[in-house]
Amino acid sequence: MDRTSQEPERLHQIVWKGRAAVSNRESRFNRIQHEPDPPAAEDEPTEPPSGPATEVRIEVARSILSTNNSPDVPFDRSINPYRGCEHGCVYCYARPSHTYLGLSAGLDFETKIFAKTNAAELLRQELSRAPVRSLIALGANTDPYQPTERRLQITRSVLEVLREFEQPICITTKSALVTRDIDILAPMAARGLVKVFISVGTLDADIARTLEPRASSPPRRISAIERLSAAGIPTGVIVAPVVPALTDPHLERVLEAAAQAGARYAGYTVLRLPREVADLFIEWLETHHPLRARHVMSLIRQIRGGKNNDSTFGVRMRGNGPISDLIERRFQIACKRLGLNTDRVDQRMRAVAAARATKPEPAATAAAQMSLFD
Numbered sequence: 001m002d003r004t005s006q007e008p009e010r011l012h013q014i015v016w017k018g019r020a021a022v023s024n025r026e027s028r029f030n031r032i033q034h035e036p037d038p039p040a041a042e043d044e045p046t047e048p049p050s051g052p053a054t055e056v057r058i059e060v061a062r063s064i065l066s067t068n069n070s071p072d073v074p075f076d077r078s079i080n081p082y083r084g085c086e087h088g089c090v091y092c093y094a095r096p097s098h099t100y101l102g103l104s105a106g107l108d109f110e111t112k113i114f115a116k117t118n119a120a121e122l123l124r125q126e127l128s129r130a131p132v133r134s135l136i137a138l139g140a141n142t143d144p145y146q147p148t149e150r151r152l153q154i155t156r157s158v159l160e161v162l163r164e165f166e167q168p169i170c171i172t173t174k175s176a177l178v179t180r181d182i183d184i185l186a187p188m189a190a191r192g193l194v195k196v197f198i199s200v201g202t203l204d205a206d207i208a209r210t211l212e213p214r215a216s217s218p219p220r221r222i223s224a225i226e227r228l229s230a231a232g233i234p235t236g237v238i239v240a241p242v243v244p245a246l247t248d249p250h251l252e253r254v255l256e257a258a259a260q261a262g263a264r265y266a267g268y269t270v271l272r273l274p275r276e277v278a279d280l281f282i283e284w285l286e287t288h289h290p291l292r293a294r295h296v297m298s299l300i301r302q303i304r305g306g307k308n309n310d311s312t313f314g315v316r317m318r319g320n321g322p323i324s325d326l327i328e329r330r331f332q333i334a335c336k337r338l339g340l341n342t343d344r345v346d347q348r349m350r351a352v353a354a355a356r357a358t359k360p361e362p363a364a365t366a367a368a369q370m371s372l373f374d
Helices: 095-101 105-109 119-129 156-165 176-188 205-211 218-230 248-260 274-286 292-301 322-338 345-355 363-368
Strands: 057-059 065-067 076-079 112-115 136-138 169-173 195-197 234-240 264-272
Touching: 095 105, 095 274, 105 112, 105 248, 136 156, 156 176, 169 176, 176 195, 176 218, 195 218, 195 264, 205 218, 205 274, 218 234, 218 248, 234 248, 248 264, 248 322, 264 322, 274 292, 292 322
Parallel strands: 057 112, 076 136, 136 169, 169 195, 195 234, 234 264
Antiparallel strands: 065 076
16 A cells, blocks of 8 residues: 555654754665554654754765856855755755765755765865866855864865965855854955855744754854954855745845845845755645745745746756746845945956966975985
């Protein structure tokens, strides 16, 4: 009997404190699939006192620089020190990547974290072999400043290598922890080597608490913008994701708060729901905002051509149609009013990348080199 189409998966749908996903759907790559036993689920607690603990696993990576040729992102190289993300943002487009490991895009993604502890060593080797003459992005997939970074400091060690090679970078994060590294970022900024974006989708604490449960609170993120800007680091805000009828009313308020804190740049993306993310987001929406769920999903499908998602390059970040056009127009008007995006720092950083991305010869190595007749 196929229970999956007739019975709710109550065995797995539990609202864990501090977690966004309310299920742990199995990887689509697993050969064996399990299904819940509804009678047994009757005895399961609906709200356990504590959630599943975070498990950090060490990953010895083979390479650290990822490449892409996507025409709608402003970088072709990126560094991801971690797989999975404890911030647990339910909408995260990186969630399906955990299924490649045979894990779930649900709770596994936010509780089973893989840390690339050899990231800095690999980066030094790769930059020594082939200098990168373009910006490198940190935070393109999972957050480089998620909670475990406070202890492992992998991102910090990567920044030290990037500073050594005078490599221009752009950082995107939802964590105020980025301010810990101002001592590295400020000198890099003085040489035109760094730009930081703080992602803030809403200022509503109640929505943020369940939507992105272990990310820094919105006020702390705005405070991080202020501290970075005060240190002379070019800083911006990304309003992401814009969720129709849920967070889109907050668009202008987020931009205003960020501009007042010193942000000079801004961007936005409309909610994306690739593969498993759609089911997870719908579960979250029906759990936390049941009265809005149908309306929100209706608007999302209007933006995505009647589907939950449209991955077409050029429209995947903003969507299509009148609702999408209205969001874009609101964003442009707010940015113009607040004086955002008037500084062309990206062009200068790309020029620096082309000019400075040379192969350095560390002093210790040079001193150890013997002449031909020694």
